[in-house]
């Protein structure tokens with residue numbers, strides 16, 4: 678749909694993300710050892726660089742053939758990532774979709790929807806208190822087309838991969854997150870403006886770890 682729009686309308690809403698850091702300083706073992714679900718956050722905003730790093734960790738492209746940080750059944754990539762916020766330096770409030778190929782965000786709504794997302798998630802306060810919320814949606818058809826019903830299972834497995842990557846990357850950046858699975862699918866879909874094919878499967882608020 679986006680590709681049918683005039684280029685100017687798209688460029689208005691397009692936010693190129695800083696190059697991800699591919700070296701870092703925290704060892705994988707330390708990130709694994711220290712990772713915890715974090716539900717209270719400091720007030721400071723995230724930087725666009727941190728947002729870039731989190732999205733890259735979840736679904737960034739790391740190979741000329743389009744392979745990503747997380748494995749995917751048949752390399753069919755059924756997951757879409759959305760971000761809403763909030764508190765990010767150099768990023769206007771809104772809802773954004775992450776486009777791994779170009780490593781950009783495209784704004785789909787102008788409003789910060791964290792509060793509405795929290796309401797859709799049994800009012801779990803951490804969903805509105807994170808600096809941003811990353812939502813993972815799955816389009817089963819991308820995978821069931823090849824694998825039949827089993828593609829649904831594969832999509833769910835892939836959410837786990839992407840979410841754990843976000844957890845570990847957050848840990849390495851001194852940020853905290855928690856995977857929230859308890860929410861109304863219909864309400865989250867409405868709040869984020871998802872298409873009929875996109876099923877919301879996980880919400881991850883992210884914010885600075887409170888000292």
Ligand SMILES: Cc1cc2nc3c(=O)[nH]c(=O)nc-3n(C[C@H](O)[C@H](O)[C@H](O)COP(=O)(O)O)c2cc1C
Nearest residue numbers: 712713714715716798801803855856857858859860
């Ligand atoms: C599939 C799944 C759904 C979850 N849903 C929620 C949730 O809705 N709200 C919440 O606060 N935590 C949720 N969690 C986080 C767990 O409560 C947490 O991982 C668990 O208490 C273990 O703590 P740890 O992650 O710090 O090791 C969920 C975790 C998973 C894997």
